[in-house]
Amino acid sequence: TQLLEQSPQFLSIQEGENLTVYCNSSSVFSSLQWYRQEPGEGPVLLVTVVTGGEVKKLKRLTFQFGDARKDSSLHITAAQPGDTGLYLCAGAPGGTSYGKLTFGQGTILTVHP
Amino acid sequence: EAGVAQSPRYKIIEKRQSVAFWCNPISGHATLYWYQQILGQGPKLLIQFQNNGVVDDSQLPKDRFSAERLKGVDSTLKIQPAKLEDSAVYLCASSFRLRDYGYTFGSGTRLTVV
Helix, strand or coil: CCCCEEECCEEEEECCCCEEEEEECCCCCCEEEEEEECCCCCCEEEEEECCCCCEEEECCEEEEECCCCCEEEEEECCCCHHHCEEEEEEEECCCCCCCCCEECCCEEEEEEC | CCCCEEECCEEEECCCCCEEEEEECCCCCCEEEEEEECCCCCCEEEEEEECCEEEECCCCCCCCEEEECHHHCCEEEEECCCCHHHCEEEEEEEECCCCCCCCEECCCEEEEEC
C-alpha cells in the first residue's frame, strides 16, 4: 500500500507570510497532484507534476516534484486569507493502476488578516 | 460545462438504517469514482468505474456497501446497514478517460450516522 505523509497537519499564519507544505512517501509515483478543498466542497485540482525535479508555478504557488518522484512540496508566497483551506497531495501509482489516486491526510491552512 | 452533481448534500440516519447517494458526472466522462473522506483525513477510494464496468472495488466494504453505474452515466452508492464509523463525506469524481488524473470532484454528501 502506497502512503503519502503530509506535513505539517495544521498551519496558522499571518497574511503576507510565506509557507511550505511537504508531501513525502517511500513509494515512487508516476505523477503527483495537489488539490485545495474548502469546507463543504469537493477538492479542486491545482496542479499535476509528472517529471522528477519538475517545478511548476501558479501565481503565488510553487510546486515541486522530487527528483526520485517520491516527494513533493507546495510553497505559497505572501499568503492571503483567500488561501485558507485544506491542501491535499495525491499520488498516482502508474502501471496498471490507472486513474486511482492515493491521498495524503491533508494540511489545514489558516491565513489571518 | 456543468460540474459533477451529487445529492443529497446532507443526510442524517440512525445506525442500521440504509442510505443511498446519487452522482451525475460531467457529460462525456467515462471514468467515475466514489471516495470516502472521514473528518481530518484525505479521501479514500471506494470504487472506480469505467463506463458501466467496475475497474477497482478492492477497498469497498462489500458486506454493507454497494455501487452501480447503470448505462455508464449516473451512479448510486448504497450503505446497508449503516454503522457509526460510516459517518463521512462521500465524494464522487469523474474524469474523461481512465488514464486521466485530473479529476473533477462533486461537492460531496455529508453523512452522519447516529
